[in-house]
Amino acid sequence: MKIAVDIMGGDFAPEAIVEGVAMAATNLPKDVQLVLIGQQRVIETLLPKYTTEPLSNIEIVHAEDVIEMGEHPTKALSQKPNSSIGVGFKLLKEKQVDAFCSAGNTGAMHVGALFSIKAIEGVMRPCIAGFVPQLGGGHAVMLDIGANADCKPEMLAQFGEIGSVYAQATFGIENPRVALMNIGSEEQKGSLVAQAAYQLLKESRRINFVGNIEGNDMFFDKADVIVTDGFTGNALFKLGESIYALTKKRGISDEFLDKTNYESVGGSPIVGVNGNVIIAHGISSALAIKNMIGLAIRQVQSDAYNKIAQMLS
Structure with a gap:
């Protein structure tokens, strides 16, 4: 199972997000890997601050751009396909990850879900x-x-x-x-x-x-x-x-x-789309990010979105 986390989204990003990831990574189930999406140099600089050991269950995917909290969601997604949110939804759509989590721009997360993995048929x-x-x-x-x-x-x-x-x-x-x-x-x-x-x-x-x-x-x-x-x-x-x-x-x-x-x-899931998307508070602390990752794992395990699709079919 792969859980993707937007490192650049949130009022206290990237520091609080990286710290929360490090907290979660020390106690993950063996079959879970975290995919950190954001500026690689920033992530590699911050990770050693919050963990003294190399973490084999962490993978970094570089995304140069950042969608700021106040940007227009649709415009930002179209103009910044290489943003951490844009790359996250690309990975989710291609099923390279099982869930995508972010404390970033809520509107961009919602629009991104609708335009990438789309609403479940009938929703x-x-x-x-x-x-x-x-x-x-x-x-x-x-x-x-x-x-x-x-x-x-x-x-x-x-x-x-x-x-x-x-x-x-x-x-x-x-x-x-x-x-x-x-x-x-x-x-x-x-x-x-x-x-x-x-x-x-x-x-x-x-x-x-x-x-x-x-x-x-x-x-x-x-x-x-x-x-x-x-x-x-x-x-x-x-x-x-x-x-x-x-x-x-x-x-x-x-x-x-x-x-x-x-x-x-x-965090809070977007319910009714073809995938697992978790939105966290913009003010999220490291503890909130740790618990958001736990929620994402439980949601993947529940297979809720496929069960909703089966009900509507």
Whole structure:
């Protein structure tokens, strides 16, 4: 298994990315190799700072250009094919790597996935999934958390279906509970889009739909899959992440609240494309990068995207 990592993407790249890679490389399964994509001279200079031993499970692929965080995604990808993101997607498309991870330009990662490995046939809009810790243990999958700010009811219903397959494949949940994020638990609550999505989810024979949940249900084991549009999902997810920063400022330490720290999972997969793509926070630390690599390994092992394709076929 080969996991490709964009070394040049992120607010604290390349140092934090290389440090996170070194942390991950010391405890990888024997069949996993890390492919570091970026400026070779930079990578070779930084690696000795974070590891005293030569790492046989690391390979370097040179990519001279860098897509900056503020660049226009489509324009940057077309003008910089030799960027670390461009090269990463080329390797993924050619199946030279099994997953591609980056803390770089989120828009470029999303556009790159759509134009290289493309959406799974039948998927209306690929989405970004986030992991919401649950009081009973484990995580619920929330989708979308930012790729599609405006969603039609049919898209939300499909998020429920592909999210259910993803949760089953990745977390081993036999019959995932799918819920729609709404402003009330009653069937008739919410916007016209939410009401229409509710009916489609209710009628779907592919999922175990348990109805609406509200924002205050997020952490309380009400669902395994939480369906929402990317605007609402992004706001809720980032509010959840802020809990950790708030508790630290208040001097509070709690095992569950620590799981709301973005570093604990390390990244978010793009669900609905023909391959494994993981997007990390731009502010990712070395620990976040280490955990992002772990998430990528689990996603490859789950074969979730092929299972989604089989469901839709």
